[in-house]
Amino acid sequence: MTPNYYSIAQVADILGVSKETLRRWDNNGTLVPEKRGEDNNYRQYHRSQLDRFEQAQLLFNSNWDEEKNITPKRDYGLVELFAGAGGLAIGLDKAGFKSIVHNEIDKHACNTLRKNRPDWKVVEGDITNVDFTPYHGQVDIVSGGFPCQAFSYAGKKLGFEDTRGTMFFEFARAVKETNPKIFIAENVRGLLNHESGQTLEAIKNVIDELGYELVEPRVLKAIFYQVPQKRERLILVGIRKDLADYVEFKWPSPYKRIMTMRDALKKGDLYPEDVPESAGQNYPARKAEILANVPEGGYWRDLPDDLQREYMKKSYFLGGGKTGMARRLAWDEPSLTLTCAPAQKQTERCHPEETRPLTVREYARIQTFPDSWEFTGPLTAQYKQIGNAVPVNLAHAIGRSLIRLLNDIEAINEQSTVIDTLISEPPKPVETEQLAMAL
Template sequence: MKAISLFSGAGGMDVGFKQAGFTVIAANEIDTHACQTFRANHIETTLYEGDIANYTNELAHLTDIDVVFGGPPCQGFSVAGKMDITDPRSQLIFSFADVVEKVRPRAFVMENVKALGHLEKFALLRKQLIARFIKAGYTTILITLNAKDFGIPQSRERVFFIGLRQTTNPITVASFQKYYKTPPTLREVISPLGKAGTLNNRKTCKAKITLATKPVLRQSPYAGMLFNGQGRPLNPDGWASTLPASMGGNRTPIIDEAHLFHDAKPWVEEYHQHLMKGGKPYSSDAAPHSLRRLTVDEAALLQGFPLNYQFCGPQSKVFSQIGNAVPCKLAYVIADVVCQTLAYPDFSQNDEHSIGQNMELQFA
């Protein structure tokens, strides 16, 4: 099956679609460094670099396309940002629709942050987008998936707009159940790389770790705000919170190497307990040397990129490429479900959650 990749970034979604058997014949990305990364890893795909509006007509000449997929920029919709509908990047969801209308693939998959699919603030925008897909002939659904439900050690919820043309086999909640898998712990995933700065884990983040003078406490020591910046501590025996595209500075998550490699009692938990009992915050420079930031290679593994994946550009841009990506394994799940649906268009699952046009599915 043939696919077109839009807003491709570093190509994380492409990795998953290729693993599901798709041949990605064309892609589009505007960021220079992400384009360099994409070319280094997807040499068989024709990459159109630049504004997608400049290539819509060119892409329209590609024929017999099975799927158009991609993740338009989410900054205008993210709860971590300004949630600004007037942000020019917010209009790029309609650029995705432009390509779908012109190429007319058998299916499409558009990824974005959960807020776009659920907040009332974006209801009109959602309605306008889905109306265009339906007018173009696509049964369109919204499904929210969390990466950690599919064997990925990261709690990362994203919404997927999935459209199908000329099929009697609907995609339902049941379509994803066979992919359920308990994720490994952070320890299992990143500890094989070795300590930060060693041969297989050299791309360290040098952002200093300082304690907040007015910490914000939550029940979990791995929530709240114990440190300056928005980099949260990670529990090696648990899963990561959503890795942000703003990693590289003080928003990069924090790891306790003594806990990770030597099974020492986690300092973060001890400090949190001290504060919860009414103890005074320590001085800002009191964080132990065993605490350090997540490395580039560790972040890439937590997003599911292959070990030999080549990233290009300054480290800050590489962190951004990783944080912006769709986890490769989650992309594979979506791609495989779509692939099976297209391969067997007359098969019906007879599931009670079967859906018609424009129905939202909440999938926790």
């Protein structure tokens, strides 16, 4: 059930604005929270105040529950590239896709995939050495998150051959060699404006050249898809041109509320039990002493001035907020975007109440991996695998939309088959007497 009241932090996440912006809106009367509680110091926004914002309308009028029931009409074959530790793969698997092959270069990530899904075919190694032609005609969808690279051809209209040497070229080659009905590629938000938009323009040119219609790319915020983390991913969906005119891709509806660190680590709607214990990194003694002074949800500016200077060193005198430094997460807010190293000074992710980095299983829960999904390799490799992954629940939501798209394509194919049968085998003429009797 959708709550009626929302905190300042929740509204900031829903509307995609900062808390400072909400405070300005409060001061100038644009959006004023209600005073609640016995002392009137607890301020919240009523749902009715948010109805005029498009982002809130999408949340309040979501079709999430209906979309949960989307299932495939038949087995849809999946080829995944740059598979990593399986965030995207698990989500697509939960949606109903059937794995044909997964390619990944990192040995630890490959071992993780094999350990958890021994029935999956995992091809370990450089994608440039993988031939995808044996899968031609067997594949319904190609998926993957190719690393974003500059193409170094500023101002030119790049085609397929011009992108050689980039990982996008390899993604495009796999699509060309397998000829799937659709593809999905995910990337960082920065790809939108990479090299002043020329990188994305080159990608669009190649997709067109390959014979696919690109759905207008969209940045999806993970917090809207049952993920307790402020992570954003750029999603590209392509539909083969012989099918594109007959179907429409519909983006997934958001979940009914924003998940928080409490949802991630405690028993509740997201997980049936508290997060299990697991290995994790530790802070050096002096760092732990300093971070112990940071309040829940705070960062380096919440430290006493002498500790600010000690912790920040020369950065203390530089401009900018540097809000990731000495950052402690908050129970009732989503996590900041996870990085590949939870104790890195520039992107601190300290536990909400204990003075330590997040453990491996805590990391995995924030990315919505199942507790049963085991990670292999040294501790640093496990953090890297989790930090690089697509959140599983985000992938699952997108996967359901892709299943719906393929179901629509399947319905068109079925209809075409019926029409072709009628044309090739027209009904026999009915005798006059039979027709009269029938009438």
